[in-house]
Amino acid sequence: MKYSYIKPRNKSAITPEIKLMLTFFSITLFMLFSTYAFLLYKDYSFTNELVHITNKKNRLETNIADMKVQILFIKKENVLAQKIQTKNAVLKDSITNLFDLVPERITLSEAKLDEKSLLLKGITPNKDVYNFMLQAPLRSIFHRTYSSFYPAGNGWLSFVSTNYTDDEKTVSQKEIEVEN
Amino acid sequence: MKLLESLYNKVFINIVVHHESSNVYAEVCSKKGVINSYEELFDTKHLNEKMLSFINSLCKESPFYYISILDNSSYQGAVPTCSKNKLAFYNDMSDCEYKCYQSNWTYYTSKNDLYEIERSYEKIGIDLIYSPFTVLAKFFEDKIDTYMAMYVLIQDEHISLGVFKESQLLYAEHIYFDNDLENEELIETDTTIDLDLEDEGIDLEDVSVIDDIDSLDDFGDIEDLDAIDDIDEFSSGEDVEEELNQGLMEEKVSETAPDDFNEEYQIFTKIQKSINTFYKSSKYESAFVESMYIADSVGLSSDLKKYFEEEMFLTVYIRQIRLGAEIADLAKAEVGL
Numbered sequence: 138m139k140y141s142y143i144k145p146r147n148k149s150a151i152t153p154e155i156k157l158m159l160t161f162f163s164i165t166l167f168m169l170f171s172t173y174a175f176l177l178y179k180d181y182s183f184t185n186e187l188v189h190i191t192n193k194k195n196r197l198e199t200n201i202a203d204m205k206v207q208i209l210f211i212k213k214e215n216v217l218a219q220k221i222q223t224k225n226a227v228l229k230d231s232i233t234n235l236f237d238l239v240p241e242r243i244t245l246s247e248a249k250l251d252e253k254s255l256l257l258k259g260i261t262p263n264k265d266v267y268n269f270m271l272q273a274p275l276r277s278i279f280h281r282t283y284s285s286f287y288p289a290g291n292g293w294l295s296f297v298s299t300n301y302t303d304d305e306k307t308v309s310q311k312e313i314e315v316e317n
Numbered sequence: 318m319k320l321l322e323s324l325y326n327k328v329f330i331n332i333v334v335h336h337e338s339s340n341v342y343a344e345v346c347s348k349k350g351v352i353n354s355y356e357e358l359f360d361t362k363h364l365n366e367k368m369l370s371f372i373n374s375l376c377k378e379s380p381f382y383y384i385s386i387l388d389n390s391s392y393q394g395a396v397p398t399c400s401k402n403k404l405a406f407y408n409d410m411s412d413c414e415y416k417c418y419q420s421n422w423t424y425y426t427s428k429n430d431l432y433e434i435e436r437s438y439e440k441i442g443i444d445l446i447y448s449p450f451t452v453l454a455k456f457f458e459d460k461i462d463t464y465m466a467m468y469v470l471i472q473d474e475h476i477s478l479g480v481f482k483e484s485q486l487l488y489a490e491h492i493y494f495d496n497d498l499e500n501e502e503l504i505e506t507d508t509t510i511d512l513d514l515e516d517e518g519i520d521l522e523d524v525s526v527i528d529d530i531d532s533l534d535d536f537g538d539i540e541d542l543d544a545i546d547d548i549d550e551f552s553s554g555e556d557v558e559e560e561l562n563q564g565l566m567e568e569k570v571s572e573t574a575p576d577d578f579n580e581e582y583q584i585f586t587k588i589q590k591s592i593n594t595f596y597k598s599s600k601y602e603s604a605f606v607e608s609m610y611i612a613d614s615v616g617l618s619s620d621l622k623k624y625f626e627e628e629m630f631l632t633v634y635i636r637q638i639r640l641g642a643e644i645a646d647l648a649k650a651e652v653g654l
Binding site for chain 2: 138139140143145146148149150151152155
């Protein structure tokens, strides 16, 4: 039954107050869901990062173990290098000392230096020069010294000097035997 | 949205504009019925601050509020057809808004007046505008179907009347009258008569009998008075139920002040004139009005009934009508509550 000249205006249950309330709740819900979504994303991101970091950590641990092995090897090499360097230095000093030992009047033609022996070949004007100026220092260095001479063409003497250093134990035993 | 709507009560605010006041009647309704009702009379014909504040306070009760108003346009009426081709035969509808009532008859009003009403109440907004003819037809719904009679709605400044025969409108008229102006005119006329009496007295020779005969002609073309016997309702068609209601009402009406005399006589003359127009006009289907149902919204005295009964030999029944409540019922039906 519609008897009115005009149609009633559209009525809505959503009044301005309810609109305001709905807006407020919508914003609040949006913020809550946004926060929840953000936290979910962060959680997912952190989980991924955790897996990534764990893998990285494992990889690093493996690398560290490898590096430790390498360091050990390098240390050993270093020690060896130092030993070699020391030996070389000793050898260099020995050679220097050896050549310092040789007087100007004696001429060496061959020198062979081993770990515990020294072979010298050369020419000397006479035996005395050799005995006093070369053999004496050699004797003080080596435990045993053997020399042999044979004449050279120009009136000089060629000599072969063989010198040995004994082990400390052998030396000690010999000394004990001598004392007895 | 319908679910939300069902949670809310509905508020029906109904405005009836009187001569110098406005009556605002409101009902707060749930699906079960009327929860609360309010009524307030404001000493203004227009929307003032007090009325606005009262209506706004009612509107705040629910977002589903409907503001209805009774059309008080002077240029309104009803015609006994729903056919658009025939409307122009009764009235020029070019500037009118009209609606068909139950496919039987059409009520109309001026478009300009509708815009004016909407403009006057734009602060609150008007949802429904009702014609007094629909109010009248709904109010006498139980009688219109069965009794051939004249049905009249009397307001402060308006009379809406219609002659119905088995729900079909035969004739209708909306009469606007300015109480103050009419009273003044009546007083002036009375004064003139008094002066005549004082100066010259009554000369029976001067009284024109022809005039009286002419006035009898106003009762229409009753060619054969014997035919009156054919009208069944004339002798036995009295409405017993309405008679009983009438008896109760007359007790109250008898206390009405004598000042209403002029006003009620005016109403009588206006209605009498309208009945004469109905009888005379060839536009309308002819029928003899022998009873009258009056919806009284102003508190008439028994004088009006007496005028009709004594001078026009009509059987008159007067019912009190609360226009606000009637409009509220129409609005409820319109909204579907």
